[in-house]
Amino acid sequence: MTLSDDQIRSLVHALSITQEHEIDCSECLDMVAEFAERELARRPIPDALETVRHHLTRCGECLEEYQALFTALKRMQGHEENEDRPD
């Protein structure tokens, strides 16, 4: 396998943030709804949910899904607020 220097640098950076225990994509999915709600409401993130934040730094797919979830929640929340607003 021949990797470019930039790819090696990306990998070395990934190693520098690698933890001994990391959650996988299924565990992330189990917890990401609570994580997104807390982030949206700017509520504190408990230690148990920090594993989600770390997973999102390592897994591009889960990050993409989380960002879409956050966007959806934000838009749905805005939609509900508009519906509740008196004319």
Next chain:
Amino acid sequence: MNMADLEWPMRLAPDSPDREAALLELRLFMLKAVRAGLSRGPGTGDDFLEDVVQTAMVRILDHLDRFEGRSAFTTWAIAIALRVAFTELRRKHWNNVSLDELREKGVFLQGEVDSGPDPHESVARHRLIALMRQLIRTQLSPHQRDMLEAELNGMPHDEIAVQMRLTRNAVYKLGHDARRALRRELESAGYGVEEVRTVLGGQEG
């Protein structure tokens, strides 16, 4: 957990008299939410959204017991639907692209081989990169190398899983095991986390 979140699993249960109404309500809600999350990206028309929500509904009904009430039920449901949506979008994007084809076409890993220090690169950085190349060659299994190679070339884990006939979780674990092994070896060679950050000059990957 509020009352509505408690009620959703009960309303969706097979013996619930309210099941049909709950299914319709959830389906319409998810259509709206998934559309909002995908922001009308390419390939996300109404037919696609209907298929995604249909697949997600089946998955949600099969896994009602996994809803633990740590979030709103609907947030949990949207997260599942978005995973279904992105998995399908990635599959379409990477369809017909195999690891072998990428290698043959030379699209993959157009890397520089050890050719001496770049004049703009510090000697320490060059040494670290050379060590990494050596560790990848000697410390990883062929599966781990294939996985890293694909990941570093932007192939999503979903697609790597399909091509390696693994689950997405197994691909993540394969990568995690490889990173842990490489990190251990780096540390044995005297490169701790801080040392690596210093050598790379704070690069963010």
